[in-house]
Amino acid sequence: MTQPILQIENLRASFRIQDEYFTAVNGVTLSVHPNEVLAIVGESGCGKSTLALSITGLHEPERTKLEGSILFEGTNLLSLDINELNQIRGRKIGMIFQDPLSALNPLMTAGRQIEESLDYHTKLSSLNKRQRTLDLLERVGISNPKQICDRYPHELSGGLRQRVMIAMALACDPLLLIADEPTTALDVTIQAQIMTLLRELQQQMNTGIMLITHNLGVVAEMADRVAVMYAGEIVELADVHTLFAHPMHPYTRSLLHSVPSLQTLHEKLHVIQGIVPSLQKLPAAGCRFQSRIDWIPESEHEKNPILREVEPGHWVRCTCYQNFYFPQHP
Numbered sequence: 001m002t003q004p005i006l007q008i009e010n011l012r013a014s015f016r017i018q019d020e021y022f023t024a025v026n027g028v029t030l031s032v033h034p035n036e037v038l039a040i041v042g043e044s045g046c047g048k049s050t051l052a053l054s055i056t057g058l059h060e061p062e063r064t065k066l067e068g069s070i071l072f073e074g075t076n077l078l079s080l081d082i083n084e085l086n087q088i089r090g091r092k093i094g095m096i097f098q099d100p101l102s103a104l105n106p107l108m109t110a111g112r113q114i115e116e117s118l119d120y121h122t123k124l125s126s127l128n129k130r131q132r133t134l135d136l137l138e139r140v141g142i143s144n145p146k147q148i149c150d151r152y153p154h155e156l157s158g159g160l161r162q163r164v165m166i167a168m169a170l171a172c173d174p175l176l177l178i179a180d181e182p183t184t185a186l187d188v189t190i191q192a193q194i195m196t197l198l199r200e201l202q203q204q205m206n207t208g209i210m211l212i213t214h215n216l217g218v219v220a221e222m223a224d225r226v227a228v229m230y231a232g233e234i235v236e237l238a239d240v241h242t243l244f245a246h247p248m249h250p251y252t253r254s255l256l257h258s259v260p261s262l263q264t265l266h267e268k269l270h271v272i273q274g275i276v277p278s279l280q281k282l283p284a285a286g287c288r289f290q291s292r293i294d295w296i297p298e299s300e301h302e303k304n305p306i307l308r309e310v311e312p313g314h315w316v317r318c319t320c321y322q323n324f325y326f327p328q329h330p
């Protein structure tokens with residue numbers, strides 16, 4: 001494999017709540033390679049967005065503590081000041097967020113927002129900037145870029161807004177794209193179009209993508225590798241085929257088991273009992289998934305679970321996967 005474009009080592013992200021710090025991302029180690037889509041999956045509250053915001057440095061600095069390292073092209077992003085970071089994000093690292101309406105400036109036309117990004121990171125003349133903006137809009141599948149350029153976000157459909165945000169993210173040909181639930185706010189047909197677009201762009205541009213989602217259909221379609229997160233930790237990491245064909249960790253198996261399929265259409269779907277614990281209620285040690293599979297004896301869990309490579313490229317946390325089974329419901 002090529003050298004990773006992003007290498008995260010033992011990342012811990014903690015938030016200060018009143019006078020105490022609580023850890024939302026705990027010891028995450030991950031890499032993204034050029035031309036690779038790494039999906040991060042997990043339920044709401046697992047720490048996916050915190051991970052993305054740690055890479056892009058978009059946390060409130062006075063309430064957040066980041067430890068470990070995030071190497072991007074060999075530079076530790078956690079050691080950069082805001083000006084140095086601004087040179088990288090938006091230029092070498094593009095970001096696409098869940099809700100384009102709140103991410104786009106409502107007072108600026110679509111074209112102006114893209115030009116602003118070019119203003120910040122390039123020295124293009126006004127004429128070239130306009131041309132580049134039109135090219136970008138065309139590249140993201142907008143057939144009438146001149147008209148769309150002059151529209152304000154509220155005048156665009158959800159799908160068009162998301163395309164404009166992707167055009168902004170791609171404005172400076174980033175090496176890495178972080179897409180945090182990029183299609184959650186869109187209806188299913190538009191979701192599929194946006195995902196196809198992202199895949200095509202990624203292949204044309206050799207960009208690495210970190211795709212954050214809770215939609216396993218999107219993962220199956222888009223990802224090369226998948227990291228499954230639970231309560232701030234990676235519990236399983238594998239290539240997409242292995243993860244779907246031979247999931248090991250009980251959490252991954254539960255997630256896959258709770259998705260409807262044509263084969264299981266008339267069967268009762270599995271429900272993962274309980275919820276992801278809040279930061280203040282996370283266990284200090286042990287397997288964080290233990291309380292949600294309480295029919296598995298405690299002795300099956302490790303005291304200090306670590307992520308182990310159980311076969312080449314396939315990593316699993318804790319030993320509880322070894323004798324895991326789903327309880328039979330009457």
Ligand SMILES: Nc1ncnc2c1ncn2[C@@H]1O[C@H](COP(=O)(O)OP(=O)(O)OP(=O)(O)O)[C@@H](O)[C@H]1O
Pocket residue numbers: 015017024042043044045046047048049050051214277278279
């Ligand atoms: N600024 C913050 N201050 C305090 N706690 C936070 C903050 N941001 C996130 N958290 C907490 O950190 C944990 C992880 O949240 P995060 O948003 O990263 O999860 P997520 O997997 O991205 O969820 P979702 O899919 O709903 O976006 C949650 O318990 C959340 O309540």
